[in-house]
Amino acid sequence: MIAIENISFGYTKKKFLFKDFNFTQESGNIIGLLGENGAGKSTLLKIISGLLNVKQGNILVNNAKPIKREPDFLSDIFLVDDTPFLPALTIKTYLNIYGALYKNFDFEKMQKLLTDFQLTENQKLQKISHGQQKKFIIAFALSTNCKLLLLDEPTNGLDIPSKKIFRKVLIESVAENQTVIISTHQVKDVENVIDKIVQIADGKIVFEQEIFKITEKYQFQTVSSIANLENVKYYEKNPFGYKVIVPVAGNEETEIDIELLFNAIANKAEINL
Structure with a gap:
């Protein structure tokens, strides 16, 4: 559970990043925290975790x-930082030392995730690549079974196969009573795993909604022309014509295009729910 009421924060005395900011979340969601660079996504995660x-x-x-x-x-x-610091230890030693700090740490789950990410216990954390370090700390975070997981740009540094594995293990590993907040600007990497979107801009929440409610009301389509379309809420030209957001016709729902929705919100399109 997260309850933030009327907070203000700035890195300098003259400029606030957040002013009278409110943010409330109950348990049991995988939330995509979206926003342009500098919007305060990483700062918000550090405030929630008590680092600021x-x-x-x-x-x-x-x-x-x-x-x-x-x-x-x-x-x-548990907060997975965009650039995690890892000590000069083997994976096995790290697990023995730090796993004990988490009351619900699951060593069997960790072993499975190491296998999924193609890591071994004898590898030294400071000798492996940045991408491998990222996979390790994601696996460790999921194995803690913490009520609240904060993932800051978790797919940065991961190659395409590893991103696919990340989505798979996230869905498989998170329980219904856990809350996961994923801060990212690579929205395509998390499009199929999040069930709620929170978008911030100018120090406030500009959009917050569950995915199923968005797809109940809006369709995300690619069309050759927008000339005969009615009530287009937002569109972007692409090599195949236009990507559009339009109201749902009847009961026909489509998969969400989070990148298109993000751009629509950023451009102040009229997306009402």
């Missing part, structure tokens, strides 16, 4: 104040 303190306002995460960084709080939240 706010100037004003109230925050409760899993019924605790994050900035206190108490042991019970830390054992049930």
Whole structure:
């Protein structure tokens, strides 16, 4: 559970990144946190995890104040940073030391995820590539079984096969009572795994909705021409014609195009739900 009320935060005294910002989430969603570079996605995750303190306002995460960084709080939240720091240890030693810090850590799950990501316990964390380090820390995060997982640009550094594996293991590993927030600008990488979108801009939430509610009301199509289409909410030209967002006709739903929706919201298209 996340309850953020009227917080303000800035890296300088003269400019706030967030001003009277509110953000509430219950348990049980995989949330895509979207926004342009500099919108504050990474900062928000660090505030939620207690790594940054706010100037004003109230925050409760899993019924605790994050900035206190108490042991019970830390054992049930995990942040995967965009550039994780890993010590000069083998994977096996890291697991033995750090796995014990998480009350629900599942060593059997970790072994399976290592196999899925083609990693072995005798590998030294500082000797493997950035992409392999990223796969390791994602596997570790999922194995903690924390109530709240915060993934900051998790697919950065992953090749195409690894991105496919990431989507697979995420869906398989997350339980119904867990909340996962994925901050990303590579929306295609998470399009099929998230069930809710939160988009931020100018220090506030400009769009928040569950995927199924979006697809109940809007279709995402590629058409050769928009000349005869009615009520087009947003469109972009592409090599095949136009990508469009239009109201659902009857009960015919389509798969969501999150990148197109993101651009529509960023361009202040009239997407009402």
